[in-house]
Amino acid sequence: xxxxxxxxxxxxxxxxxxxxxxxxxxxxxxxxxxxxxxxxxxxxxxxxxxxxxxxxxxxxxxxxxxxxxxxxxxxxxxxxxxxxxxxxxxxxxxxxxxxxxxxxxxxxxxxxxxxxxxxxxxxxxxxxxxxxxxxxxxxxxxxxxxxxxxxxxxxxxxxxxxxxxxxxxxxxxxxxxxxxxxxxxxxxxxxxxxxxxxxxxxxxxxxxxxxxxxxxxxxxxxxxxxxxxxxxxxxxxxxxxxxxxxxxxxxxxxxxxxxxxxxxxxxxxxxxxxxxxxxxxxxxxxxxxxxxxxxxxxxxxxxxxxxxxxxxxxxxxxxxxxxxxxxxxx
Amino acid sequence: xxxxxxxxxxxxxxxxxxxxxxxxxxxxxxxxxxxxxxxxxxxxxxxxxxxxxxxxxxxxxxxxxxxxxxxxxxxxxxxxxxxxxxxxxxxxxxxxxxxxxxxxxxxxxxxxxxxxxxxxxxxxxxxxxxxxxxxxxxxxxxxxxxxxxxxxxxxxxxxxxxxxxxxxxxxxxxxxxxxxxxxxxxxxxxxxxxxxxxxxxxxxxxxxxxxxxxxxxxxxxxxxxxxxxxxxxxxxxxxxxxxxxxxxxxxxxxxxxxxxxxxxxxxxxxxxxxxx
Numbered sequence: 236x237x238x239x240x241x242x243x244x245x246x247x248x249x250x251x252x253x254x255x256x257x258x259x260x261x262x263x264x265x266x267x268x269x270x271x272x273x274x275x276x277x278x279x280x281x282x283x284x285x286x287x288x289x290x291x292x293x294x295x296x297x298x299x300x301x302x303x304x305x306x307x308x309x310x311x312x313x314x315x316x317x318x319x320x321x322x323x324x325x326x327x328x329x330x331x332x333x334x335x336x337x338x339x340x341x342x343x344x345x346x347x348x349x350x351x352x353x354x355x356x357x358x359x360x361x362x363x364x365x366x367x368x369x370x371x372x373x374x375x376x377x378x379x380x381x382x383x384x385x386x387x388x389x390x391x392x393x394x395x396x397x398x399x400x401x402x403x404x405x406x407x408x409x410x411x412x413x414x415x416x417x418x419x420x421x422x423x424x425x426x427x428x429x430x431x432x433x434x435x436x437x438x439x440x441x442x443x444x445x446x447x448x449x450x451x452x453x454x455x456x457x458x459x460x461x462x463x464x465x466x467x468x469x470x471x472x473x474x475x476x477x478x479x480x481x482x483x484x485x486x487x488x489x490x491x492x493x494x495x496x497x498x499x500x501x502x503x504x505x506x507x508x509x510x511x512x513x514x515x516x517x518x519x520x521x522x523x524x525x526x527x528x529x530x531x532x533x534x535x536x537x538x539x540x541x542x543x544x545x546x547x548x549x550x551x552x553x554x555x556x557x558x559x560x561x562x563x564x565x
Numbered sequence: 566x567x568x569x570x571x572x573x574x575x576x577x578x579x580x581x582x583x584x585x586x587x588x589x590x591x592x593x594x595x596x597x598x599x600x601x602x603x604x605x606x607x608x609x610x611x612x613x614x615x616x617x618x619x620x621x622x623x624x625x626x627x628x629x630x631x632x633x634x635x636x637x638x639x640x641x642x643x644x645x646x647x648x649x650x651x652x653x654x655x656x657x658x659x660x661x662x663x664x665x666x667x668x669x670x671x672x673x674x675x676x677x678x679x680x681x682x683x684x685x686x687x688x689x690x691x692x693x694x695x696x697x698x699x700x701x702x703x704x705x706x707x708x709x710x711x712x713x714x715x716x717x718x719x720x721x722x723x724x725x726x727x728x729x730x731x732x733x734x735x736x737x738x739x740x741x742x743x744x745x746x747x748x749x750x751x752x753x754x755x756x757x758x759x760x761x762x763x764x765x766x767x768x769x770x771x772x773x774x775x776x777x778x779x780x781x782x783x784x785x786x787x788x789x790x791x792x793x794x795x796x797x798x799x800x801x802x803x804x805x806x807x808x809x810x811x812x813x814x815x816x817x818x819x820x821x822x823x824x825x826x827x828x829x830x831x832x833x834x835x836x837x838x839x840x841x
Contacts, residue, residue, distance in 0.1 A: 449678075
């Protein structure tokens with residue numbers, strides 16, 4: 236026979252606390268803020284977005300900024316597979332939009348995009364590397380940069396061409412350098428395109444160079460400025476930054492392990508409001524903010540380019556049109 | 566006769582049922598609308614098979630190392646008159662609460678080419694990262710605590726009177742360990758090993774940093790997810806779930822056959838018995 240145990244004061248208090256908790260948690264967990272913009276952006280922009288542009292946007296407009304860094308291709312795949320529904324999508328490669336998100340076969344998830352800025356590849360090195368002096372000499376143009384990389388035991392890394400545009404852009408960079416310096420052995424510094432000793436995902440590569448486990452790595456300039464590492468710049472003929480050398484860049488091609496053919500092109504970041512948008516006003520405010528923040532973008536290491544648009548011109552929001560000009564053909 | 570449901574069981578059933586669904590539904594969703602033919606084809610690709618083999622190889626080696634080194638450590642922590650024993654035990658638990666990515670960075674700083682241990686070896690052209698050794702190091706870091714802790718509690722739960730009796734009969738410490746403590750503690754250790762194996766097979770975050778290449782199955786899954794999206798990743802996810810399920814099943818079967826049932830499995834005698 237069960238006996239009813241009287242509930243004492245402590246248990247009552249605990250019971251009411253539990254009640255309050257049960258009521259409060261759903262608000263905390265499921266509550267949404269209409270005054271925010273969710274931005275899915277290319278991984279290399281993480282520091283720039285979270286510490287620079289995001290807070291600046293909030294300060295300028297009052298909207299909350301909620302960012303998420305993903306590889307450009309991976310992020311686009313997530314939108315395509317309905318795993319993410321951002322208000323704004325920023326990609327490190329215009330092709331990601333056209334290949335994964337635009338057109339009927341991709342569910343027309345993106346109907347237009349605008350070029351925001353350009354970036355360039357640089358060779359960044361760890362200032363505490365035992366080869367730091369050599370890298371410094373190269374930065375001061377006393378010796379060519381490729382001679383430092385040829386030094387035995389120098390460890391340098393690069394992005395993975397199968398998942399990261401920076402990965403195949405690095406292949407293009409070294410091929411272009413081979414021709415530019417008339418040194419056929421420069422591309423050979425990389426070994427196989429997927430050379431396991433060099434190839435890493437973006438975040439891991441940065442961790443390796445910053446923690447001093449790698450001497451150097453190929454990065455975008457804006458990443459390096461954000462991480463405060465010393466770096467060596469390449470000439471515009473090979474660093475994939477300058478639309479004037481588009482034809483030269485376009486001589487390089489690479490076929491990814493999943494069979495996609497990619498061609499050399501200037502490094503351009505694009506912005507769009509995909510059809511998954513839920514906070515339309517905030518999304519437009521963010522696009523407008525980014526397209527009119529040239530000084531801020533320059534400060535973070537980006538190149539300023541014409542804001543050309545691609546896709547269906549009729550779908551470009553009226554609020555964005557005054558800030559864009561020209562047509563971009565991927 | 567109509568059986569009445571005990572109200573306590575009923576309420577606990579409702580409460581536990583929610584959590585149970587939360588655990589089971591995501592795994593079950595893997596099988597809703599599964600593209601079996603496509604998955605089988607994807608898993609037969611050389612890169613997928615290689616990733617599977619790498620994961621099996623690395624975890625097999627990890628298991629041997631964890632058993633050979635983890636069981637003695639568990640025994641020491643349970644039985645040896647160590648100073649600051651609780652402190653050492655706390656340290657063993659630490660890897661369980663370190664986030665995967667942090668673990669990867671810490672491992673890299675230790676075993677990387679310019680790490681405390683990695684650098685002298687690197688000078689001799691021995692690398693501990695970005696190869697099978699790196700994967701094993703990551704697996705050990707996340708898996709070994711399960712083995713040590715289960716061995717520790719297994720040995721600690723052995724009645725000291727049994728060991729004392731053997732000692733008074735003149736058995737050496739080694740004999741007592743081998744003939745009394747280890748057999749009695751083994752069911753718990755076996756459970757710990759199963760958990761450690763599953764944890765090691767699924768290890769992703771720190772492996773990504775310490776050994777991106779050669780791809781283990783979880784890293785391969787992520788690479789496919791990044792390059793080909795959901796359809797690229799699901800076959801590997803399916804493979805990992807099947808492997809984990811196989812491990813749990815074999816562990817249950819093993820304990821059923823050997824009679825060590827109460828610790829590892831709900832199928833055995835002890836758990837089947839209705840106590841009241």
